[in-house]
Amino acid sequence: MITLENYLDSAEVAEDLKELIVLISKQALPIRNAFIENQSYAGTENKSGEVQAELDVWSDEHLINVLKKSSLVKELASEEQPEILKFENAKADYAVVMDPLDGSSLIQVNLCVGTIIGIYDNGRALNRGEDLAAAMYMLYGPMTVLVLTVGKGVYVFAMDGEERYIMLDGPVKMPEGKIYGSGALRKEWTLKHKRFIEEIEEDGGKLRYSGSFVADFHQVLKYGGVYCYPGTDKKPEGKLRLVFEANPIGFIAKQAGGAVSDGGTNLLTVKPEKADHKTPIYVGSAGLISKLESM
Numbered sequence: 001m002i003t004l005e006n007y008l009d010s011a012e013v014a015e016d017l018k019e020l021i022v023l024i025s026k027q028a029l030p031i032r033n034a035f036i037e038n039q040s041y042a043g044t045e046n047k048s049g050e051v052q053a054e055l056d057v058w059s060d061e062h063l064i065n066v067l068k069k070s071s072l073v074k075e076l077a078s079e080e081q082p083e084i085l086k087f088e089n090a091k092a093d094y095a096v097v098m099d100p101l102d103g104s105s106l107i108q109v110n111l112c113v114g115t116i117i118g119i120y121d122n123g124r125a126l127n128r129g130e131d132l133a134a135a136m137y138m139l140y141g142p143m144t145v146l147v148l149t150v151g152k153g154v155y156v157f158a159m160d161g162e163e164r165y166i167m168l169d170g171p172v173k174m175p176e177g178k179i180y181g182s183g184a185l186r187k188e189w190t191l192k193h194k195r196f197i198e199e200i201e202e203d204g205g206k207l208r209y210s211g212s213f214v215a216d217f218h219q220v221l222k223y224g225g226v227y228c229y230p231g232t233d234k235k236p237e238g239k240l241r242l243v244f245e246a247n248p249i250g251f252i253a254k255q256a257g258g259a260v261s262d263g264g265t266n267l268l269t270v271k272p273e274k275a276d277h278k279t280p281i282y283v284g285s286a287g288l289i290s291k292l293e294s295m
């Protein structure tokens with residue numbers, strides 16, 4: 001039995017980065033417990049104009065407080081905050097980017113949601129995805145699962161009854177597969193996107209799209225395929241955010257042998273212009289992404 005802490009020691013992760021990863025992993029339980037306590041809407045909107053479920057607000061505030069108190073984090077960029085937060089008391093040089101509760105519209109119907117985290121070790125939150133020191137997500141499904149990379153492959157842990165994370169799998173190798181899911185309405189898709197999806201369908205592709213990026217990506221990580229949220233004529237920049245969603249998940253995909261792209265460029269090489277920089281995204285099996293890029 002290998003615990004999260006055992007793994008981080010064997011991967012020779014710096015003590016303060018280990019402390020930060022373990023601290024974040026422990027927030028899965030309070031976040032999950034909060035699901036049951038509140039099912040109503042807060043009625044406030046985030047910068048992108050989406051209605052926040054109250055749990056978005058709660059999870060955001062909870063993680064901000066925990067990270068601020070840790071003194072390990074200099075900058076924190078959250079999908080739910082209009083500005084990057086700066087913590088003067090930090091004794092370490094980490095910056096965290098996060099989507100505190102991804103897929104929150106699914107909470108009311110009890111489908112899987114998650115928390116997405118990226119960690120940089122240069123004290124700044126706005127960096128290229130390829131510069132991440134670590135990326136992880138916690139998926140709140142039938143099991144609470146933690147998927148982590150510290151740049152040395154991808155490892156999957158599950159929380160046991162004693163609140164320990166036990167390694168389930170790793171290093172994970174994302175296969176070439178046929179699971180696909182795409183955001184935006186079919187009638188809005190560009191010709192290139194439509195052709196890409198049709199080719200997957202003709203090849204026997206299976207549609208899997210829940211409305212939670214982290215849950216949909218988790219299937220792709222295991223079975224292979226692609227998650228996409230394309231740009232459309234009306235919204236060429238798509239819906240997902242480079243900093244909070246595309247980069248951490250893309251870094252995990254790359255570490256598992258997959259790839260992430262906006263359709264033409266490896267997203268991990270793109271320097272974000274601002275915290276809420278949006279981008280079209282295709283993330284999944286390397287063969288499918290390279291096929292798309294050559295179309």
Ligand code: AFP
Pocket residue numbers: 050099101102103104105183184211212213214239240
């Ligand atoms: P949030 O719940 O954090 O706003 O994220 C939802 C999301 O960005 C992503 O998780 C989904 O894949 C996508 O939006 C779903 O969007 P559509 O409802 O437009 O398909």
